[in-house]
Amino acid sequence: SQQGEEDPQALSIQEGENATMNCSYKTSINNLQWYRQNSGRGLVHLILIRSNEREKHSGRLRVTLDTSKKSSSLLITASRAADTASYFCATDEKYSGAGSYQLTFGKGTKLSVIP
Amino acid sequence: EPEVTQTPSHQVTQMGQEVILRCVPISNHLYFYWYRQILGQKVEFLVSFYNNEISEKSEIFDDQFSVERPDGSNFTLKIRSTKLEDSAMYFCATQRGMANEKLFFGSGTQLSVL
Numbered sequence: 688s689q690q691g692e693e694d695p696q697a698l699s700i701q702e703g704e705n706a707t708m709n710c711s712y713k714t715s716i717n718n719l720q721w722y723r724q725n726s727g728r729g730l731v732h733l734i735l736i737r738s739n740e741r742e743k744h745s746g747r748l749r750v751t752l753d754t755s756k757k758s759s760s761l762l763i764t765a766s767r768a769a770d771t772a773s774y775f776c777a778t779d780e781k782y783s784g785a786g787s788y789q790l791t792f793g794k795g796t797k798l799s800v801i802p
Numbered sequence: 803e804p805e806v807t808q809t810p811s812h813q814v815t816q817m818g819q820e821v822i823l824r825c826v827p828i829s830n831h832l833y834f835y836w837y838r839q840i841l842g843q844k845v846e847f848l849v850s851f852y853n854n855e856i857s858e859k860s861e862i863f864d865d866q867f868s869v870e871r872p873d874g875s876n877f878t879l880k881i882r883s884t885k886l887e888d889s890a891m892y893f894c895a896t897q898r899g900m901a902n903e904k905l906f907f908g909s910g911t912q913l914s915v916l
Contacts, residue, residue: 718903729806729893729907730845775845779903788833788903789858792845 693776693793701801706763708796710776711756717779719752720790721761724773733761733774768802804828808894808908815884815915823879823911825894833897834877835905836869838862838890845893851877884915 693710700706710719718737722730736743736752736759743750749762763770777790807826815821827834836848849859851869866882881888891912895905 720903720905722907727910727912729808729909730895730905732904732906735903777845788835788897788905789847789850789860790837790905791847792837794844 693774693796695796696794697797697799699799699801700766702766702768704766706766706770706798706800708761708774708798710759710761710793712759712776712778712780712791713757714778714780716754719750719759719779720777721748721750721759722775722777722792724775724795726772730775763798766798766800768800771798771800773797804906806894806896806906806908808892808911810911811909812912813914815913817886817915818883821881821884821913823881823892823894823913825877825879825908826875827877827894827896828898828906831896831898831906833857833899834869834871835895835897836879837893837895837907839893839910840890848879848892881913884913886915889913889915 693708716738718735720735721733723733724730734745734748734750736750738754747764752759773795775792775795777792779788809824813821834851837845839845847860849863849869850857868880871877891910893910894908897905
């Protein structure tokens, strides 16, 4: 698989259920970020987890990072119809140290939350 | 929350024509980016810009592409002679500084090359 690959590609759940999306990557990273994209819109930053962190929370979001397996998961608890969007992980494996971030995105998971 | 503004939202052009995509970054941000997303595919890095010069670019960003920030506010992406395969959504993104890795994205310009 390629860097920053998410699975599943599509996920459909009922409102109130939890949604889990996974991301795998191949090379070493400094941090991993999750972004959300509503249809036809730009990406919105959700959460960043650093390589020395294992878990991070933000509201209904929980992100885990396992650097030994080169994988991350994004959990959205108690999902709402408004959570319907595509979710992308992005890694900085090409970070040159110059400050700018050449993020590598996956193809994303399309989440549909049915009211 | 401050926003990155992109214009136009849609651009249709003929193959071989030049296009300029515009972005107004968040005012106190220092790093600027262009990414693109071909329909159904990944968001791909094109170029990063810092201190009025390109800091990194991908293999996609060939001689047909250029960026500039001519007046200290607008950040532009120019495609000199568009090809059919340039059709994509182009996103501008900005970053506050080196220690803050969060990118703020604009809503994108949908470029259609006919």
